[in-house]
Amino acid sequence: MKNELLDSVKFYVITTGNEERVARINRYFEGLDFEFVFSDPYEDFVELEKKYRNYSHKFRQKSIMAGEIGCFKTHTQAWLKVINSGKPGIIVEDNVEFIIKPSRLLEEDAIEYIFKCGLVNFTDFRYILDPFSPYKISDVKEKRPFPTVCYGVTPFRAKNLIGGFSKTAYSLPIDKWLSIPKLSRCYGFMSPIIIAKRSSDLSSIANTKKGRKTHNPMNMVIRLINKIRYDY
Template sequence: MLMYDIYIINLLSSPERKENIANQLNAINVPFTFFPAIDGRKEAHPLFKKYDDQCSQLYRGRSLNKGQLGCYASHYLLWEKCAEKGEPIIVLEDDAIISPIEFKAFCTSATSLNSQFKFIRLHKHQRKRFSSKKATEIDKLEIHRFSKGHMGTIGYFLTPSGAKKLLEHSQHWFLPVDIFMDRFWITKIDSYGTIPPCLSHDDSYESNIGYVEYEKRAKRHLYTKIRREGFNLSEAIKRTIHNAIFNLTKKRK
């Protein structure tokens, strides 16, 4: 029996994606609700005021495009909904490919998870190099803690406490939402995911939020490259320190 609401982020201009994801979920008899995505290319949403382009250029050497801002706003609004409801939710994007057995197993067993897990990625890990360690298991799935975030926002499980953490640390936008969500050393929400993954990305659909192309890049001066590499190095160091402290704490318990 399903206990948590499932929300699917879908642009009104993408009816074929809506139909495809609906067919997948209906096939495994899983109830869901469509959540209208914010189309940043067509509307200037009030949440966009949180975006700091100067900071994005400073640390990343590029701007977020309007589609990326719309994606960020769409997820942000669902975090608010989760916090207001006071109940965990599952968020999916409409270009997800669902692994029927694994996804239904998670949906029907998620209520057994303890408060340790505020945020669990359900899709395939998309980084080339990472490590993971089993934290627990539910039904046919293992929940692992990962040394690096998954990249992407294809699908995840989120609790109200996790939503509040994301909202708290998301008042100043300068990164794509998936990269922000991977900064667990900032949000204090450790990186957990399922093995095997419950979802993957449907590569037959082109991105309609523009992750690949950026609207504006800083001039490729040497100092721009140095700033960006410095930021990336700083992020890697902070992640490494956080992981070391986490592992040390676990060994002492």
């Protein structure tokens, strides 16, 4: 691969701006090209939670929560940055724990996976289908969510994701949404290169409590229809 491709990938770190986490990320990425993507105030997500509560009940019994909305929205902001840059990006959450230095993702094989797959994950994953090549997470029969702690995406696939978001925003939490091709509008792949995991000592910016359950029979019918329509 040409040297210019090796310099074409940038890291985007999703964060609430917590000082300890920001300092931790700065240590991880010292000497690397990265940019923080800051989430909006939590109060904004509370309003969105009210707006999308009934809509999300049509996709799962528990409604989507403010923290889940915040996580989803901040990832979309990172996708837009990737699109505007015209270069692939590696999206990282600030509760990441790197097993291997993040610079590993600037090596040729990792960058090739990003270009070839379009959306590819570098996070530890229990349900490995192929230890040597990328595989689609939608092929995992256990129907596991797509880990959002560390993944690469091309501008073209980021456009696909934004297109899917425009149709089914906040229907499900982002990790589940990304694992469903008919919602996200593209396949998400798991890479054999594993460099990160979610830190057990740090929470995500997603929900801190469970969503409200719906017992409305009509929601149950629509939810069944959506499960068939979107195949999840």
